[in-house]
Amino acid sequence: MEHIKLHSFEDLKQYKSRILHSKKHAIPTVLVCGGTPCLAKGSRDVFEAFSLEFTKKGFAYDVAMEVKTTGCQGFCSKGPLVTIADKGIVYMEITPKHVPEIVEKTLIHGELIESLGYRDPRTNRMIAEFDKIPFYAHQKKLVLRDVGRIDPDSIDDYLVHEGYSAVCRALGMNAAEIIDMIEASGLRGRGGGGFSTGRKWRTCSSIENDIRYVICNGDEGDPGAFMDRSIMEGNPHAVIEGMIIGAYAIGSQYGYMYIRDEYPLAVENMRKAVETARDYGFLGKNILNSGFDFDIKITRGGGAFVCGESSALMKSIEGKVGEPRAKYIRSVERGLYDKPTVLNNVETWANVPLIILNGDGWYNKVGTEASAGTKVFSLAGKVVNTGLVEVPMGITIKEFVEEIGGGIPDGRNFKAVQTGGPSGGCIPASLQDLSIDFDSLTQAGSMMGSGGIIVMDEDSCMVDVAKYFVSFLAEECCGKCSPCRDGIPRMKRILEDITEGRGQDGDIEQLEEICEMLKHAALCGMGTSAPNPVLSTIRYFREEYEAHIRDKKCPAGVCKALITYSIDPETCNGCTACTNRCPQQCISGEPKQPHIIDTTNCIKCGICRDVCSFDAISVN
Amino acid sequence: MDKIKITIDGKQVECVRDQCVLEVALNAGIYIPSLCWHPEVKNSGGSCRVCLVEAHQEGRSRLVTACNFPVREGLEIITDSELVKRIRRQVLENMLTRKPDDKIIHEIAAKLEIKNLRVFENDQDDTWDACLACGLCVHVCEEIVGVCAISMLDRGFQKRPGTPYDKPSADCIGCGACAYVCPTQSIVMEDTGDIRKIWGREFKMICCSYCGKPYIPEAQVEWIVNKTGKERSYFDTCQDHRGM
Numbered sequence: 001m002e003h004i005k006l007h008s009f010e011d012l013k014q015y016k017s018r019i020l021h022s023k024k025h026a027i028p029t030v031l032v033c034g035g036t037p038c039l040a041k042g043s044r045d046v047f048e049a050f051s052l053e054f055t056k057k058g059f060a061y062d063v064a065m066e067v068k069t070t071g072c073q074g075f076c077s078k079g080p081l082v083t084i085a086d087k088g089i090v091y092m093e094i095t096p097k098h099v100p101e102i103v104e105k106t107l108i109h110g111e112l113i114e115s116l117g118y119r120d121p122r123t124n125r126m127i128a129e130f131d132k133i134p135f136y137a138h139q140k141k142l143v144l145r146d147v148g149r150i151d152p153d154s155i156d157d158y159l160v161h162e163g164y165s166a167v168c169r170a171l172g173m174n175a176a177e178i179i180d181m182i183e184a185s186g187l188r189g190r191g192g193g194g195f196s197t198g199r200k201w202r203t204c205s206s207i208e209n210d211i212r213y214v215i216c217n218g219d220e221g222d223p224g225a226f227m228d229r230s231i232m233e234g235n236p237h238a239v240i241e242g243m244i245i246g247a248y249a250i251g252s253q254y255g256y257m258y259i260r261d262e263y264p265l266a267v268e269n270m271r272k273a274v275e276t277a278r279d280y281g282f283l284g285k286n287i288l289n290s291g292f293d294f295d296i297k298i299t300r301g302g303g304a305f306v307c308g309e310s311s312a313l314m315k316s317i318e319g320k321v322g323e324p325r326a327k328y329i330r331s332v333e334r335g336l337y338d339k340p341t342v343l344n345n346v347e348t349w350a351n352v353p354l355i356i357l358n359g360d361g362w363y364n365k366v367g368t369e370a371s372a373g374t375k376v377f378s379l380a381g382k383v384v385n386t387g388l389v390e391v392p393m394g395i396t397i398k399e400f401v402e403e404i405g406g407g408i409p410d411g412r413n414f415k416a417v418q419t420g421g422p423s424g425g426c427i428p429a430s431l432q433d434l435s436i437d438f439d440s441l442t443q444a445g446s447m448m449g450s451g452g453i454i455v456m457d458e459d460s461c462m463v464d465v466a467k468y469f470v471s472f473l474a475e476e477c478c479g480k481c482s483p484c485r486d487g488i489p490r491m492k493r494i495l496e497d498i499t500e501g502r503g504q505d506g507d508i509e510q511l512e513e514i515c516e517m518l519k520h521a522a523l524c525g526m527g528t529s530a531p532n533p534v535l536s537t538i539r540y541f542r543e544e545y546e547a548h549i550r551d552k553k554c555p556a557g558v559c560k561a562l563i564t565y566s567i568d569p570e571t572c573n574g575c576t577a578c579t580n581r582c583p584q585q586c587i588s589g590e591p592k593q594p595h596i597i598d599t600t601n602c603i604k605c606g607i608c609r610d611v612c613s614f615d616a617i618s619v620n
Numbered sequence: 621m622d623k624i625k626i627t628i629d630g631k632q633v634e635c636v637r638d639q640c641v642l643e644v645a646l647n648a649g650i651y652i653p654s655l656c657w658h659p660e661v662k663n664s665g666g667s668c669r670v671c672l673v674e675a676h677q678e679g680r681s682r683l684v685t686a687c688n689f690p691v692r693e694g695l696e697i698i699t700d701s702e703l704v705k706r707i708r709r710q711v712l713e714n715m716l717t718r719k720p721d722d723k724i725i726h727e728i729a730a731k732l733e734i735k736n737l738r739v740f741e742n743d744q745d746d747t748w749d750a751c752l753a754c755g756l757c758v759h760v761c762e763e764i765v766g767v768c769a770i771s772m773l774d775r776g777f778q779k780r781p782g783t784p785y786d787k788p789s790a791d792c793i794g795c796g797a798c799a800y801v802c803p804t805q806s807i808v809m810e811d812t813g814d815i816r817k818i819w820g821r822e823f824k825m826i827c828c829s830y831c832g833k834p835y836i837p838e839a840q841v842e843w844i845v846n847k848t849g850k851e852r853s854y855f856d857t858c859q860d861h862r863g864m
Contacts, residue, residue: 304775321772326666326688479753479772479779481667486717489777490740517710520683520703521669 035072043080049096071234147234166353186372191345222421236273242349305476324524367393371437420449423529425536461558503549557619656754757798794823794837
């Protein structure tokens with residue numbers, strides 16, 4: 001459909017009703033997930049197969065069918081996902097060969113194919129109805145509502161789903177009313193800081209200056225986190241809409257969107273969305289005849305983790321080396337190019353249109369009193385269901401891991417969750433009734449961060465986990481201030497010593513001392529929060545550190561220098577499975593006789609243990 | 621200019637709003653150690669963290685770096701609380717990881733009467749002497765000299781100043797300002813006869829027509845002449861014998 005530039009609210013209204021009429025409003029609509037994980041698993045071929053099948057079959061029956069690619073539908077571990085919109089059906093692990101059956105049975109005859117649904121590991125039942133699958137049933141999708149439902153490439157599809165209605169409403173309000181509304185909604189920064197978004201906007205708008213900037217932080221760098229990526233890929237216009245409203249509220253004409261360059265699809269979708277929004281007249285001069293000018297420029301990140309820190313990000317936009325600065329004078333006063341700047345992350349911006357449309361009272365009823373709304377998490381680690389999840393704030397860790405995550409696989413026990421990315425902390429299973437909100441996580445020694453959740457079972461060594469995150473931080477430290485530059489490698493070295501059997505009395509105290517220095521003396525948020533992975537594991541798993549240091553043992557059986565593999569002669573039946581797979585050929589024994597491991601050559605890779613069907617191999 | 625009053629260690633000091641704590645303290649004769657800050661270089665500071673002090677403001681107290689914390693009416697600074705002393709010691713010891721016998725760090729410790737600095741082992745082999753990677757050299761080159769011949773390279777533990785790709789830089793004028801301001805004297809500059817070696821390049825020096833001493837690289841004179849339009853003959857004599 002030819003679009004025209006929209007010059008007023010009336011234009012937009014008429015245009016929307018025209019799209020609605022011109023579309024035969026195809027029912028059913030097939031939504032093929034086009035998020036990065038599903039694309040990697042071949043969802044593009046599934047989409048092609050549907051298109052082909054529709055041209056073959058669609059005309060033979062009197063059914064209008066439509067297929068479109070959407071953003072992430074969430075259940076990444078079960079991709080490629082196919083949702084049949086309006087029927088509440090989701091099929092998992094779909095390949096092109098399933099397509100004819102889906103078209104014939106579900107689309108034409110309205111039958112449910114349960115075998116393509118989700119297998120509940122507890123009951124072994126197959127479920128294909130969206131709201132009966134525990135992974136989805138316990139979520140509350142507000143920000144992600146349209147991610148996975150609309151085609152991110154089509155602004156018209158966004159418009160049909162109430163897109164840009166919030167901008168229309170906001171442009172009819174005065175700036176102070178919008179700021180009041182955002183503040184009253186209780187929205188707090190989703191990038192991890194948890195600062196009140198409304199208050200940030202208010203301070204910025206109160207600073208005298210003729211130029212102000214708004215920035216969207218899309219430099220999501222935490223390992224295992226993909227919340228912001230999914231929003232940018234799946235519903236880019238919602239982020240743009242949030243930024244337009246924010247810019248209008250604080251009186252800014254210039255927006256920057258800083259996107260991690262390792263997110264090619266997010267960069268592409270965002271760029272297209274900004275261009276179409278400009279073509280339609282949602283960006284540019286005199287937006288919808290309101291007299292308000294605003295445009296967005298996309299900047300791609302250069303790959304440094306620290307550029308997710310707001311002041312480093314601004315330096316990077318300015319074309320300088322991405323290093324943080326002291327924030328004694330905040331960015332709302334003096335930010336990008338020394339002008340007052342509001343920086344919010346992707347998810348925060350995507351929340352804004354929802355609040356404008358539904359009101360602050362609606363928004364702050366969701367979640368807890370101090371942490372309103374929902375939070376998007378990427379769920380990963382030792383858990384049955386992994387993927388993109390949105391839950392109301394205040395859900396407990398237990399609910400999260402057990403209900404949404406489907407528990408721990410292979411009958412293992414739940415040990416801890418790591419939240420908040422590399423500078424977050426570990427929360428033990430004993431605190432599983434803890435509510436997931438900004439303040440509870442901070443009190444427990446971790447943080448909300450941008451929303452990564454990694455589940456760990458009894459096979460995870462907490463010293464090893466701390467070492468992993470500290471190594472990551474040592475690698476990503478910018479090197480500007482001495483506590484971080486020299487202190488984090490010192491911590492890394494001590495943790496390496498402990499995990500490799502060279503731990504000494506006093507190591508824990510030395511770690512604690514370095515942590516204290518970092519907390520008080522490091523320059524930026526990355527440095528001051530770097531102690532979290534170490535301090536939280538010492539706080540909750542001190543005995544594990546002590547076992548490594550004093551007894552030279554790794555209770556979880558992870559640290560290679562401290563473990564040996566052995567075969568229990570009583571249980572081993574001599575099946576030879578381990579002998580055949582051992583890369584060192586250090587397992588010997590006659591078939592049908594108990595085998596033994598020659599520990600001098602053993603590299604402790606654990607393959608023997610994995611292949612043994614009789615649980616005869618143990619780690620000591 | 622807004623004149624305001626703050627207290628440092630209980631002593632009332634008059635200063636100008638937005639001045640940094642360190643400058644105010646030094647003017648008032650109160651010692652706060654610092655390495656990476658230079659009063660003439662706007663972007664310097666914030667890196668070495670040895671100037672940490674305790675700031676009390678609006679009912680809140682925290683450690684801040686004196687070199688870039690802006691003063692406001694009613695600010696209260698404590699330079700020697702137990703917390704400041706403990707963290708400052710840790711910061712100095714942490715820096716010694718790079719070069720355990722670093723003179724300047726031991727000097728600061730002595731001035732502050734910190735005894736028995738502990739030295740922690742360091743197994744990273746590519747340390748760059750005692751360089752703090754504070755970037756003062758880079759800021760001087762950019763802000764004061766205006767040539768941008770060096771910048772900070774790499775990151776984290778390996779961060780250090782250098783020329784692009786560590787190759788001799790065509791932009792360098794051999795002025796040596798970087799070596800002059802370096803708080804740890806980590807930048808190697810050698811003058812032998814009328815040849816100066818710095819950053820992998822050799823510079824021919826001009827000798828003073830009065831005393832005969834080589835005193836300024838030709839490249840620097842050329843740069844100043846081009847930039848300011850000053851007579852070349854002005855540089856025939858060194859600053860001590862100009863006009864003689």
